[in-house]
Amino acid sequence: MSEVIFEVKNLQKWFPVKRSLGQLLRGQRTWVRAVDGVSFQIKKGEIFGLIGESGCGKTTTGKLIMKLMDPTGGQMLYRGQDVTHLSPEALQAYKREVQMIFQDPYASMNPRFRIREVLTEPLVIHRLGGNEQEKLALAADALTKVKLTPPSDFLDRFSHMLSGGQRQRVATARTLILSPRFIVADEPVSMVDLSTRAELLHMMKEIQQDLDLTYLYITHDLSTARYFTDRIAVMYLGRIVEMGPAGELIDHPLHPYTRALIAAVPEPVPGRVNVIKEIPIKGEIPSAAQIPAGCRFHPRCLFATDECRNLPEPELVQAEPEHLVACRRYKEL
Amino acid sequence: MEKLAIKNIKLHYFTSKGVIRALDGVSFDLRAGETLGVVGESGCGKTTLGTALLNMPTPPGRIVAGEILFDGLDILKLNEDELRKQIRWEKIAMVFQGAMNCLTPVYTIRKQMMETILTHRKMTKQEAEERIIKYLNLVGLSADVLRRYPHELSGGMKQRIVIATALFLEPQVVICDEPTTALDVVVQAQIINLLKQLKEQLKLSFIFITHDLATEAEVADRIMVMYAGKVVEIGTNEQIYGPQRAAHPYTQLLMAATPRLRQKVDQLAFIPGTPPDLLAPPAGCRFHLRCPQVMERCRQEEPPLVEVEPAHTVACWRCGHE
Numbered sequence: 001m002s003e004v005i006f007e008v009k010n011l012q013k014w015f016p017v018k019r020s021l022g023q024l025l026r027g028q029r030t031w032v033r034a035v036d037g038v039s040f041q042i043k044k045g046e047i048f049g050l051i052g053e054s055g056c057g058k059t060t061t062g063k064l065i066m067k068l069m070d071p072t073g074g075q076m077l078y079r080g081q082d083v084t085h086l087s088p089e090a091l092q093a094y095k096r097e098v099q100m101i102f103q104d105p106y107a108s109m110n111p112r113f114r115i116r117e118v119l120t121e122p123l124v125i126h127r128l129g130g131n132e133q134e135k136l137a138l139a140a141d142a143l144t145k146v147k148l149t150p151p152s153d154f155l156d157r158f159s160h161m162l163s164g165g166q167r168q169r170v171a172t173a174r175t176l177i178l179s180p181r182f183i184v185a186d187e188p189v190s191m192v193d194l195s196t197r198a199e200l201l202h203m204m205k206e207i208q209q210d211l212d213l214t215y216l217y218i219t220h221d222l223s224t225a226r227y228f229t230d231r232i233a234v235m236y237l238g239r240i241v242e243m244g245p246a247g248e249l250i251d252h253p254l255h256p257y258t259r260a261l262i263a264a265v266p267e268p269v270p271g272r273v274n275v276i277k278e279i280p281i282k283g284e285i286p287s288a289a290q291i292p293a294g295c296r297f298h299p300r301c302l303f304a305t306d307e308c309r310n311l312p313e314p315e316l317v318q319a320e321p322e323h324l325v326a327c328r329r330y331k332e333l
Numbered sequence: 334m335e336k337l338a339i340k341n342i343k344l345h346y347f348t349s350k351g352v353i354r355a356l357d358g359v360s361f362d363l364r365a366g367e368t369l370g371v372v373g374e375s376g377c378g379k380t381t382l383g384t385a386l387l388n389m390p391t392p393p394g395r396i397v398a399g400e401i402l403f404d405g406l407d408i409l410k411l412n413e414d415e416l417r418k419q420i421r422w423e424k425i426a427m428v429f430q431g432a433m434n435c436l437t438p439v440y441t442i443r444k445q446m447m448e449t450i451l452t453h454r455k456m457t458k459q460e461a462e463e464r465i466i467k468y469l470n471l472v473g474l475s476a477d478v479l480r481r482y483p484h485e486l487s488g489g490m491k492q493r494i495v496i497a498t499a500l501f502l503e504p505q506v507v508i509c510d511e512p513t514t515a516l517d518v519v520v521q522a523q524i525i526n527l528l529k530q531l532k533e534q535l536k537l538s539f540i541f542i543t544h545d546l547a548t549e550a551e552v553a554d555r556i557m558v559m560y561a562g563k564v565v566e567i568g569t570n571e572q573i574y575g576p577q578r579a580a581h582p583y584t585q586l587l588m589a590a591t592p593r594l595r596q597k598v599d600q601l602a603f604i605p606g607t608p609p610d611l612l613a614p615p616a617g618c619r620f621h622l623r624c625p626q627v628m629e630r631c632r633q634e635e636p637p638l639v640e641v642e643p644a645h646t647v648a649c650w651r652c653g654h655e
Contacts, residue, residue, distance in 0.1 A: 054488075165607075193544070194374065194544055194546075194587065194590055194591065195586070195587065195590055196604070197601075197603070198590045198602060198603040202603070220517065221518075223591075223594045224592050226597065227597075227598060247597055250594060251595075260519060261519065264518045264519045264522035265518055265522075266522070266547040267547050267550065267593055267594060268546045268547045268550045271570075271571075272551045273368070273552065274533075274554075276526050276529060276530065277526055277551070279519060279522050279523065281519055284489065284520075
């Protein structure tokens with residue numbers, strides 16, 4: 001059993017909703033429970049996928065791990081140490097080891113910076129890398145790692161002179177320059193053209209193996225997750241409903257929500273035209289400000305019983321070794 | 334029966350840097366009652382094609398050559414007024430990419446839908462509302478949404494409203510530009526089901542533009558693959574996705590780069606390089622710089638679209654040029 005690099009225990013992030021005057025006077029408070037009790041462990045050297053629809057709390061979880069916001073409750077452990085609350089110095093050190101690749105390669109880079117400045121800025125912030133020459137050497141090295149070669153072709157360009165795929169490589173190089181151990185990648189390929197998407201994921205995988213990195217891969221796209229990740233956790237309305245090895249979870253999904261997600265994914269095969277596809281789910285995703293009582297999936301579930309509506313929320317239980325599910329009825333379905 | 338016949342259409346953008354040949358001699362036809370899928374990477378001219386079919390190129394674009402025949406009538410010969418009265422949204426409607434985010438935030442849904450219909454039709458408000466409700470029901474919404482504002486609705490509901498708005502003037506051809514891209518996968522599947530039902534019920538012809546070959550497989554009877562302003566392959570769903578595989582190297586590579594959920598692939602293919610700059614497209618075949626099967630002839634001469642089997646045309650020197 002390999003070492004756990006990151007652990008999250010019952011993590012919560014609630015955002016207050018603006019109150020009306022009446023609510024204010026009555027002392028009522030409502031919350032958007034974006035992340036509502038999430039627990040998982042990420043092992044060293046693995047790629048862990050966090051999957052869900054928009055609004056399920058996957059990006060908020062990523063931001064909490066990056067310490068871009070403080071959790072409402074719960075605990076986070078990085079290499080065995082509690083990182084839920086950190087002093088400014090400890091935070092600086094933490095952010096050197098845990099880095100993030102953002103979704104939008106257009107918005108995540110200063111348009112007035114040349115690539116050399118984009119890449120050396122983290123070194124300046126963290127007071128690393130020695131003098132100007134040495135910093136530049138590190139930047140060139142990082143570009144080589146992401147296969148933007150020769151680096152001298154790229155160092156003096158601005159980000160608008162690059163394609164989407166190249167930008168995302170620069171974004172990756174920027175995270176690598178601080179030699180991190182753990183990288184949070186939030187939809188790194190969703191804004192990149194299909195033809196380069198595979199190339200980017202392949203490069204990220206190579207770097208992961210070469211540098212012994214661990215990834216948290218946040219996405220809505222099950223198909224790339226199957227290709228890219230080792231384990232997957234499926235989130236619904238702020239909670240993990242199913243977690244397991246990528247292939248196993250997709251080939252043998254247990255939770256009704258996971259089944260619906262998988263049924264909905266289109267596939268490039270013939271004979272699907274003019275056939276209405278069955279999607280085993282009802283209605284639309286409710287607001288995270290009004291999470292249903294009981295199992296939070298029950299209003300949309302085709303298999304919900306009175307138990308699902310009335311009894312407390314089901315916890316994640318082990319169905320198979322390594323494969324966990326939060327559903328009362330998974331055995332019957 | 335051909336609903337639309339597009340002949341050698343050229344749409345160029347006249348920018349300060351030079352002429353961008355966004356559509357450079359595109360020809361195809363759309364039959365009544367079929368869905369034609371248009372696929373390609375960003376910048377290949379898919380969206381430009383949609384605007385060309387309504388004869389409303391985005392400035393500084395201009396259609397410089399070609400014919401667009403709707404039931405035999407060349408719509409490029411009509412003036413603005415005729416176009417508005419006879420073609421746009423009357424016969425050919427378009428659901429633009431991200432249209433669901435363009436609903437006016439300060440108007441109720443009733444007001445925005447009413448405005449569209451009353452601009453085009455002489456109707457009483459009562460009649461207009463009846464027609465609107467009929468189409469809302471058709472797209473799976475209740476009349477209840479009429480008094481709501483866009484921010485009160487989910488993405489899927491807004492997309493349904495945009496589709497209803499495109500339909501209630503009873504067009505015969507509907508162009509959908511990436512109608513499901515910004516939606517979650519479950520909602521995406523629901524919208525695709527809806528489009529299939531509407532096609533049956535209203536006998537519509539669709540042009541479905543997307544970058545995603547997997548989505549296209551679910552909706553399109555025929556698929557047209559574009560690359561750098563040109564058509565590289567047109568084939569039936571079976572010819573493109575079936576076991577005999579697509580014929581053009583570009584289509585084959587796109588297919589191999591599409592991740593599949595239900596089978597584990599150790600390595601996805603990718604296409605090295607980027608699409609060419611349309612200010613100065615390369616000589617010969619436009620794909621030759623990225624093509625793994627390039628020959629000397631590909632660098633010199635541009636391959637024409639030729640029929641390799643019935644209903645299947647390909648523009649590649651390796652197909653049908655023995």
